[in-house]
Amino acid sequence: xxxxxxxxxxxxxxxxxxxxxxxxxxxxxxxxxxxxxxxxxxxxxxxxxxxxxxxxxxxxxxxxxxxxxxxxxxxxxxxxxxxxxxxxxxxxxxxxxxxxxxxxxxxxxxxxxxxxxxxxxxxxxxxxxxxxxxxxxxxxxxxxxxxxxxxxxxxxxxxxxxxxxxxxxxxxxxxxxxxxxxxxxxxxxxxxxxxxxxxxxxxxxxxxxxxxxxxxxxxxxxxxxxxxxxxxxxxxxxxxxxxxxxxxxxxxxxxxxx
Numbered sequence: 001x002x003x004x005x006x007x008x009x010x011x012x013x014x015x016x017x018x019x020x021x022x023x024x025x026x027x028x029x030x031x032x033x034x035x036x037x038x039x040x041x042x043x044x045x046x047x048x049x050x051x052x053x054x055x056x057x058x059x060x061x062x063x064x065x066x067x068x069x070x071x072x073x074x075x076x077x078x079x080x081x082x083x084x085x086x087x088x089x090x091x092x093x094x095x096x097x098x099x100x101x102x103x104x105x106x107x108x109x110x111x112x113x114x115x116x117x118x119x120x121x122x123x124x125x126x127x128x129x130x131x132x133x134x135x136x137x138x139x140x141x142x143x144x145x146x147x148x149x150x151x152x153x154x155x156x157x158x159x160x161x162x163x164x165x166x167x168x169x170x171x172x173x174x175x176x177x178x179x180x181x182x183x184x185x186x187x188x189x190x191x192x193x194x195x196x197x198x199x200x201x202x203x204x205x206x207x208x209x210x211x212x213x214x215x216x217x218x219x220x221x222x223x224x225x226x227x228x229x230x231x232x233x234x235x236x237x238x239x240x241x242x243x244x245x246x247x248x249x250x251x252x253x254x255x256x257x258x
Contacts, residue, residue, distance in 0.1 A: 006237045009036035014234065015082060015089045016040060017069055017126060018096030020047035022196035023146070023226065027093050030227050031234065032060030036091060039082040041065045061086075069096045069122040079129055090141040091234045092130040094123045097146065097164075099199075104159045112160045119164035124171050131175065131184050140183035144233045145172050147188040149249045165190075169245050176243030185242040187233045192249025194221035216251030 014031045018024035020042035032038045032055045040048045040062055048064035055062040063085045067078040082089060097119040100111060127143050134141040150158050151165030169188055176186040193211065195203050202208050203220055212218055229246045232238045247253055 007034060007231045007235045009034045009091070009231075009235055012036040012091050012234070013082070013086045013089050014038045014091035014093065015079075015130070016093040016095055018042055019051065020044040023191070023194060024093075024095040025051055026223055026226070027095060027230055028062070029055060029058075029060075030230060031091065031093070032062060033058065034231060034235070035060075036234075037061040037086045039063050039065055039078075039086060039089065041067055041069075041078060042096065043068055069126060070117050072125055075122075075126060075129060079133060083133070088133055088137040088139055089130050090134060090139055092127060092141070092143045093230070093234070094127055094143065094145040094168075096122065099158070099161050101157045102160075103157050107160060115160035116164050116167075119161065120167040120171075123168055127171070127175060127186070131179055131186075134184050135179075135182055141185070142234050142238070143172075143175065143184065143186045144230065145186070145188040147172070147190040147245060149190050149192045149247060149253050152190060152245075152247070152253055172245065173243045180242050185233075185238070187238070187241055187243065188245040189226060189229050189233065190245050190247045190249065190253075191226060192221055192247075192252040194225070214252060215249070216254060219250065221248070221250065 014036040016024050016028040019028045019040040028038050028040050040051055042048055045066040052062045052064045065078045065081055067074045098115060100115055123145060130143060145168050147168040148165040150162040151169045154162050172186050172188040179186055226248055229248050
């Protein structure tokens with residue numbers, strides 16, 4: 001079978017959270033380019049509309065939905081709207097998240113809770129909602145949770161984020177165990193350092209550049225470096241994969257463990 005066929009997403013309805021910028025925006029464009037109808041969800045409506053326009057100009061189909069992933073009622077309404085516009089979500093890319101740079105002895109309860117609420121709790125409940133709707137519709141589906149290498153290793157100043165992403169890895173496995181026989185696959189991608197809008201200035205600094213010495217490939221992730229992993233897990237190319245965490249980090253975790 002040709003790659004264009006095995007990775008084809010025709011007939012799939014994909015929801016990408018945190019789609020207004022960075023990795024989420026790229027994920028949405030890649031899914032649309034491979035013929036999925038895509039729901040773009042984030043809090044910044046203007047950016048979502050701009051991305052929707054770009055996808056449609058490239059021949060894809062997309063809808064923009066403004067919602068806060070930590071608001072469960074708003075997310076229920078978002079799923080309702082997506083179903084009305086596109087149909088049942090059959091590919092969820094659980095990407096929305098926030099980070100912090102506070103040392104363990106200094107992080108406040110409020111900041112710790114904010115990171116866990118967004119990066120772990122919201123991610124789980126969105127996956128739960130997507131799974132419930134797939135099962136109710138009697139359709140197969142794929143949930144792709146965006147974890148991090150910091151869910152597998154640690155660095156200073158990232159305690160809450162690392163705890164949340166480790167939780168994402170574990171609930172990915174737990175959901176996969178419960179949903180596999182029902183036709184819903186659940187996997188995760190664990191990216192390393194990627195140059196995005198949020199962290200560009202830091203990664204471009206002398207401190208950031210020095211970090212590439214810890215990465216065997218010798219550079220940070222670039223736009224497009226996650227495309228293959230995403231399409232593998234979202235499409236029928238990954239039909240026998242569930243409960244897996246695909247690490248895409250230029251070998252960073254290998255270097256740490258070595």
